[in-house]
Amino acid sequence: KAGVTQTPRYLIKTRGQQVTLSCSPISGHRSVSWYQQTPGQGLQFLFEYFSETQRNKGNFPGRFSGRQFSNSRSEMNVSTLELGDSALYLCASSLIPDQETQYFGPGTRLLVL
Amino acid sequence: DQQVKQNSPSLSVQEGRISILNCDYTNSMFDYFLWYKKYPAEGPTFLISISSIKDKNEDGRFTVFLNKSAKHLSLHIVPSQPGDSAVYFCAARGGLNAGGTSYGKLTFGQGTILTVHP
Numbered sequence: 001k002a003g004v005t006q007t008p009r010y011l012i013k014t015r016g017q018q019v020t021l022s023c024s025p026i027s028g029h030r031s032v033s034w035y036q037q038t039p040g041q042g043l044q045f046l047f048e049y050f051s052e053t054q055r056n057k058g059n060f061p062g063r064f065s066g067r068q069f070s071n072s073r074s075e076m077n078v079s080t081l082e083l084g085d086s087a088l089y090l091c092a093s094s095l096i097p098d099q100e101t102q103y104f105g106p107g108t109r110l111l112v113l
Numbered sequence: 114d115q116q117v118k119q120n121s122p123s124l125s126v127q128e129g130r131i132s133i134l135n136c137d138y139t140n141s142m143f144d145y146f147l148w149y150k151k152y153p154a155e156g157p158t159f160l161i162s163i164s165s166i167k168d169k170n171e172d173g174r175f176t177v178f179l180n181k182s183a184k185h186l187s188l189h190i191v192p193s194q195p196g197d198s199a200v201y202f203c204a205a206r207g208g209l210n211a212g213g214t215s216y217g218k219l220t221f222g223q224g225t226i227l228t229v230h231p
Contacts, residue, residue: 004156033218043157043202043221056218090156092219101147102219104156 002027004093004105012111018079021108025072025093032074033102034066037088046089049074050097078110086112116140117205119222126229132190134225136203139184144207147219148177148188151200161188165207193229200224 005024013019025032033056034046045058049068066076072093078085088109092102118137126132134148144165149157163170163177163186170177176189190197204219 035219035221042223043204043219045218045220048218058218092156101159101162103159104149106154106156 004091004103006089006091006105006108008108009106010109010111012113013081014113015081015083017081018077019081019110020075020077021089021091021110023074023076023091023093023105025074025091026103029093029095029103030072031094031097032068032072033092033094034074034076035090035092036060037090037107038086043090046076048097055097081112083112086110115223116143117203117220117222119201119203119225121225122223123226123228126193126227128195128229128231129192132188132193132197132227132229134188134190134201134203134227136186136188136222137184138186138205140205140207140220141184142207143205143220145205146177146179146186147204147206148175149202149204149221150197151202151224157202160201190227193227195229195231198227198229200226 007022031050033048035043037043047066048056052068063079068074088107090107092104094102116139147162148160150160151157161172161175161177163179179186202224203222
């Protein structure tokens with residue numbers, strides 16, 4: 001069974017631009033969560049989706065948004081990029097929400113110049 | 114407000130010895146705890162977990178201990194191997210939101226870099 005896949009793996013953008021990251025969960029998994037990893041803050045929860053609905057949201061500004069499609073694939077969007085948005089963005093999937101184990105993808109490394 | 118803390122940024126251990134990674138939490142509503150291992154350029158990989166109704170869970174060389182009264186958990190790796198060198202994150206889940214449903218999100222610690230020397 002294929003793992004969680006994220007595209008693209010690496011991305012370079014400039015301040016003010018917007019970016020869309022994609023996540024395909026493990027087949028059969030319907031819950032997708034997004035996390036931001038930075039050296040100073042560790043892994044920070046962004047949001048969680050299940051059945052195309054956002055269930056939980058972390059403490060991030062409205063520039064960060066996401067969505068989930070009927071096939072459980074998810075995208076997150078960051079608008080008006082800032083230098084501080086440079087980070088590794090990780091997607092994790094589980095069969096259903098609140099399931100104990102989330103499985104992570106390799107992440108998308110975003111660099112904002 | 115760091116609800117999950119790993120106070121040791123790094124740990125160095127000799128091969129064959131025991132590695133003990135520690136984690137403290139402040140939110141008494143957490144009901145499930147996990148350890149993840151992360152190599153550079155990869156996503157975290159699930160290692161082992163423990164429910165708040167237990168105080169110990171063992172899986173091969175890995176054992177997690179939970180002390181609820183102290184709000185402390187630890188991961189023991191015995192014996193340590195060079196391939197165990199990675200960043201280890203503890204994470205916690207649980208609590209109720211205003212709607213009365215459990216939080217699905219994981220709250221992570223800052224991570225501890227484990228280096229196992231041959």
